[in-house]
Each structure stands twice: as C-alpha cells, then as structure tokens.
Amino acid sequence: MKKTLLSAAIGAAVMGLGSAASAATLDDVKAKGFVQCGVNTGLAGFAAPDASGNWTGFDVDYCKAIAAAIFGDATKVKYTPTTAQVRFTALQSGEIDVLARNTTWTISRDTSLGLNFRYVNYYDGQGFMVPNSLNVKSALELSGAAVCVQSGTTTELNLADYFKANNLQYNPVVFEKLEEVNAAYQSGRCDVYTTDQSGLYSLRLSLSNPGDHMILPEIISKEPLGPAVRQGDDQWFDIVMWAGYAMVQAEEFGITQANVDEMKESTNPDIKRFLGTEADTKIGTDLGLTNEWAYNIVKQVGNYGEVFERNIGQNTPLKIERGLNALWSKGGLQYAPPVR
Amino acid sequence: MSAKNVAFVRPQMLPAEPAPLSIRSVPGWIRANLLATPRDTILTALAIAFLLWVLPGMLEWLFFNAVWSGSDRSACTTIAQGGIQPDGWSGACWAFIGDRFQQFMFGRYPYDERWRPILVGIMFIALLVPILIPKLPRKGLNAILLFGALPIVAFFLLHGGFGLREVETPLWGGLMVTLILSFVGIAVSLPIGILLALGRRSNMPIIRTLCVGFIEIIRGVPLISVLFMANVMLPLFLPTGWTIDNFLRALVGVALFASAYMAEVIRGGLQAIPKGQFEGADSLGLSYWQKIRLIVMPQALKLVIPGIVNTFIGLFKDTSLVSIIGMFDLLGIVRLNFTDTTWITPVTPLTGLIFAGFIFWLFCFGMSRYSAFMERHLDTGHKR
Numbered sequence: 001m002k003k004t005l006l007s008a009a010i011g012a013a014v015m016g017l018g019s020a021a022s023a024a025t026l027d028d029v030k031a032k033g034f035v036q037c038g039v040n041t042g043l044a045g046f047a048a049p050d051a052s053g054n055w056t057g058f059d060v061d062y063c064k065a066i067a068a069a070i071f072g073d074a075t076k077v078k079y080t081p082t083t084a085q086v087r088f089t090a091l092q093s094g095e096i097d098v099l100a101r102n103t104t105w106t107i108s109r110d111t112s113l114g115l116n117f118r119y120v121n122y123y124d125g126q127g128f129m130v131p132n133s134l135n136v137k138s139a140l141e142l143s144g145a146a147v148c149v150q151s152g153t154t155t156e157l158n159l160a161d162y163f164k165a166n167n168l169q170y171n172p173v174v175f176e177k178l179e180e181v182n183a184a185y186q187s188g189r190c191d192v193y194t195t196d197q198s199g200l201y202s203l204r205l206s207l208s209n210p211g212d213h214m215i216l217p218e219i220i221s222k223e224p225l226g227p228a229v230r231q232g233d234d235q236w237f238d239i240v241m242w243a244g245y246a247m248v249q250a251e252e253f254g255i256t257q258a259n260v261d262e263m264k265e266s267t268n269p270d271i272k273r274f275l276g277t278e279a280d281t282k283i284g285t286d287l288g289l290t291n292e293w294a295y296n297i298v299k300q301v302g303n304y305g306e307v308f309e310r311n312i313g314q315n316t317p318l319k320i321e322r323g324l325n326a327l328w329s330k331g332g333l334q335y336a337p338p339v340r
Numbered sequence: 341m342s343a344k345n346v347a348f349v350r351p352q353m354l355p356a357e358p359a360p361l362s363i364r365s366v367p368g369w370i371r372a373n374l375l376a377t378p379r380d381t382i383l384t385a386l387a388i389a390f391l392l393w394v395l396p397g398m399l400e401w402l403f404f405n406a407v408w409s410g411s412d413r414s415a416c417t418t419i420a421q422g423g424i425q426p427d428g429w430s431g432a433c434w435a436f437i438g439d440r441f442q443q444f445m446f447g448r449y450p451y452d453e454r455w456r457p458i459l460v461g462i463m464f465i466a467l468l469v470p471i472l473i474p475k476l477p478r479k480g481l482n483a484i485l486l487f488g489a490l491p492i493v494a495f496f497l498l499h500g501g502f503g504l505r506e507v508e509t510p511l512w513g514g515l516m517v518t519l520i521l522s523f524v525g526i527a528v529s530l531p532i533g534i535l536l537a538l539g540r541r542s543n544m545p546i547i548r549t550l551c552v553g554f555i556e557i558i559r560g561v562p563l564i565s566v567l568f569m570a571n572v573m574l575p576l577f578l579p580t581g582w583t584i585d586n587f588l589r590a591l592v593g594v595a596l597f598a599s600a601y602m603a604e605v606i607r608g609g610l611q612a613i614p615k616g617q618f619e620g621a622d623s624l625g626l627s628y629w630q631k632i633r634l635i636v637m638p639q640a641l642k643l644v645i646p647g648i649v650n651t652f653i654g655l656f657k658d659t660s661l662v663s664i665i666g667m668f669d670l671l672g673i674v675r676l677n678f679t680d681t682t683w684i685t686p687v688t689p690l691t692g693l694i695f696a697g698f699i700f701w702l703f704c705f706g707m708s709r710y711s712a713f714m715e716r717h718l719d720t721g722h723k724r
Contacts (some may be wrong), residue, residue: 043679044681045681049443049448050682053443053448053449080510081666082666086571086666089572096585119396176441207421208418209684210420210422
C-alpha cells in the first residue's frame, strides 16, 4: 500500500499536481446518470438510514432535490458517507459531486480549501442546554456555571469569547470526545451543556428525562450550514445552489408537494415562471436543465418547509423549531433571490 | 509356600470401587474446590457476593425489563421521554435489534437481492466446515474450491453480473462486510505471510531487503493510517476520473497489514525449528521448496498456531476500523442506526453495542476454541 502510494506520489509530483476538479460536472453527472452526494456518516434528522436502509434526512432530501432538478427523478442519487476528516478531500478529488453534510460556511473554507458555498439550507448556531432545576431563563444568568464542552472545536472558542464579552465567570469542563461530554452532562458533572443547537435537540432525546432540560434562547455563534461544491465550475455551482433556492421559493409561493399540479394552472406570472409554464421561458434551459426543474423538485421532494417538518420539525422526535430558518417574511433568514 | 488356599487371601481381584461419597458428591466437590482452606472460603464468599451484587441487576436490565417488540422509540422510552414505559424504567431495547436485524447483517444491500449474500453464506459454510474437520477426505479439492472458486463466485453473486443486478459496494454493510474483510484478510495474509517470512530469512540480499522493508514499513504504521492513506490520499494522486472502489482499497489495506504481522508470527515458528531439521532435509537431497513444504513448514506452522489465531482474531476485530473511512461494518452500521430519529432513546446505544459485542465475541470465541482443538489434534509429542 505504502509503496503504491509513494510511487503514485512521485508520479503525480512529476506530472504536476493538477486540480482534480473537472470542468463540466453537469456533463459528467448526466453521463453517469446519477448525482454522487457526500452526506454525514450519521446525524439524527440530517442523514440517517431508515428501517430498510435508505438514507433519509434533511441533507439527504437536498441531494434528492438536485437529482430531481437534473433528471426529473429524485432517486438518481448515490450517497457517499463522509466523516468530518475526509469530507473536503472527497469533494476536491472528485469522488463526490456535491457535499451536503451540515458543513459550516466560513471564509477560510470558501477561499483556501477551493470550495464554493452560497446557499444556506440550515442556519445553526451554538446554544446552551440547562436542567430546568437551575431556574435559568437566559445565558446571561450563567455566571459561575460549570460548562461541559468538547475540546478543540470552534464551540470551545465561541464559549470563551461569549463569556469574556459579557464579563461572566465560568468553569469549562472539557472532554476530548462528544460521548464523554454527553456522559458528563447526564451525570451532573456540569450545569450547562453547549454545542450547536441542532445537536442539543438530538442529545436531549437521549437523556433519561428530556422534559427536565431546556434549551436557552441565546445563540452565541453563527453556523450557516450549506452544500459545497468545487471551485471552477460555475454552471454546476448555480444548479446546486438554485435547487436549494427553489425549495425556499416554493414555500414562499405556497406551492407544496400536494398542490404543485394545481399550481401549474395558476395565472400568477411569478408562479408560471417558476414552474416553467410561461411561454418561451428560458430559466431552466439557461441553467442547463429543463424548464420543469423547479416543478420536479417540489413534486418529488417538497418545498423547504415540508422538507424541514418531515425530517427535523415538530412532528419528528427532534422537534426543532423553525427559528432562524423560517422564511424571511416570517421573521427568519430563509430568503431566495427572485426567479426571473 | 503356595498362596492358593490361604483363607485370608482373596483369590480374585476386587472390582474398582467408585470414589468415596465425600469426594464425588456435590457437597464433597464444593468442600474440596471452594471451601478447602480459610482463604478459599473467603474468596468463594467474595466471589458469590460479587455475583449477587452484579447479576440480578444485569439480568433484570438485559432480560426481565427488556422490551422485545415494538416498531419505534416509544416502545423503549418512558412516559416522560414520550414513550409508553413507566417513569424510571430502564432495560435493554431488543425491539431495536429486531427491527434493524436485517440491516445489521447486510447493511443497505437491496432488500430483494438479499438472497445473494445468504447464498454466498451457505456456500461458504458448506465449504468451510469440511475443511475444518480433519477426518474428512479431499482437503486439496476443498481448499481450491474455498480459496479459489468461492471468491470468484461470491464476487459475481454479491456485486452482480451475468444477468444479476449490480449492487455497488457502498450498499454493502453489516456483518457481511466484516466477514468478507476478515475472510479475505485471513486467506491472503497466510500465504503472503509465509512468503514474506521465508524471504526475510533468505540469503538473497535483494529479496531479503524488500521483505524486511515491506514488513517493517507496514508494521510501523497503524492500520488506521493505512486506511486513511488509501481512502483520502490515493484519490488525490490518481488522474481525474480514476477511482478505485472504496471497499477494494480497504480490502487491500487490511490484507497487506495482516500479511506483515503474519510474516513475523511465522518467522517465529521458523526460528524454533532446530537446525538439524534443515540439514537432515538437505542430506536427503530435497530441493529448497520440497524442504520447506515437507519438513519445515508443517512443524513451524504447528508451533505457531496460537500466534496465527491471535493474528486472525485481531484482524477480525480490526475490520471495525473501516467505519472511520465511511464504510459500515457490523459495528459501523449499529452505530449509524443510533442516529435514526425513529429509535433515539437513552437505551438504544447500550443495547446496540451489547449486541455488536456479542456477535464479535461469538466469532472470536469460535476461532479460539477451534485453534485449541487443532493444537490437541496436531500434538505429536513436542509438548513439555
């Protein structure tokens, strides 16, 4: 193994390490007949297998939307489970076409890793969970608390920043592994647990008395999670991003999986343009797709709100509220540029 | 003086009597083995106290309080957690294992095609069992079928071809992947290990250096970094569009890794063979390969059976490392299912890990028992 790698390394060095990204990802994808989508190796509500082993989840539905837009068939996706360590390499090397793996969009990832982000499918942020018995209603009352946190993460740094900025004292109880942090909080080693809010909800489910713990309203960091693609292929970038915006736009129009066929008859020019029923429309073909692209996404996957509720919303065990992820018109941040 | 008719001498032998009741009865056995000295008595009491302390809770959690049927998390959660169990309840959630059992065996292998891995499993057992029973004849043919024909047939059955639907390796998972990885690792590492061990003792400098280099490099790197190299770095070096199947990369990594360890175990056996055996073989006019095959290897391998089996068991358990590179072996798929919101409960992770541990234990214990049997079977008087 080592020897093969060495010789391969020497070979690559001699030829010059070219970018592994190929120019026309859309052509490649159409030729092979499926989208290769990088997902999490298991995160409740975002990417997890169901009883028959099919991938389901918020990020998985996003992969399906891309396939629906391109092929008109949401099942034409193959999933590559990626761990946190291999996710970017998998994308750079061309093993996957798009990475939809609850990845935070930061400037360094956008610039130095050779990735492109634009669309945010989930606005996450670091939050706090406390036992109800602590009688705390806001993170600003946490002065002097012992806080369980995972070491070496941005979480730890955000925590220090927040307490320093607000002039609060705290005792960090730091652990290497997430499971250790969970165990420490459950056994009462610390008063407060901090990690991304979406993680707090799934952790709460595994506590022995979920009702005894509350998640505080404060969010102390910005964690915009979204899909990433390789730099250097703008057409593919556009398709991946607009597949997401289309779901948001559909929710704004009130188009759902159930009523999308009726909506096709709508006379509203915005909706006609969106669903590709307007005469001589070129919106879909300019993307490199058919004009039915948005119709296919909504018909086969649903609008943003439907996807949210199905995977992580109030009717699922996770019970995550829309919060920042509500539409802009309802006080959230989900905002799609106009389709015209 | 004749002893024939002496009245006080018994003319025939007495039949053997069973041991006295004080030894063979249950109280006798207890007295002899558990309560022989004050120290033994104290240790026995402590051990019983420990068992009484641990066992009831364990049995209650594992069996009496356990949930055996259900279709989602509500079966294994208390009312406070949104389920149907009384508050304060805790027990194993076997319903979770039952619900996901097929997935634990086959991973995400398509439901309609699962007869294929089952068929491979049946063929594997049908070929493996006769080769393991020393009395049965035709070992050579059996070995050719098991190590030569079966892998080819299994590849086409599992992966597809000849009219069968193609099932890509990312869909493989569960116990199936664990067994394939370990079987290939075991089947490849033994012959390569033998060759490497012989090469390391060879008089030819180039061969010796190559073998030493290979063994030392592979042994000096943790398996996890070999897997990472294969998974993360290899694609960067390959030309655009070239991909090597992830599963194949892991297979090669595991097999090479096991070979290096096997080589050292076998070299230990070779060193234990007295020089006289080599010289005796030479004096009979045997060629090098005849000498190795007929005289040296049979003795060397017999000596290191425990070491070989140790490596096999280690390899079997090491295969669970592939979950780090995004493949789901038995442990990986069990852990993956912890994240499914249908089954998130406080007791699912523990139940799942106990189940995975039990399956691993079954296989390792089986291998260990068989190796003990082989050692006894091959024992030809070297034992001291």
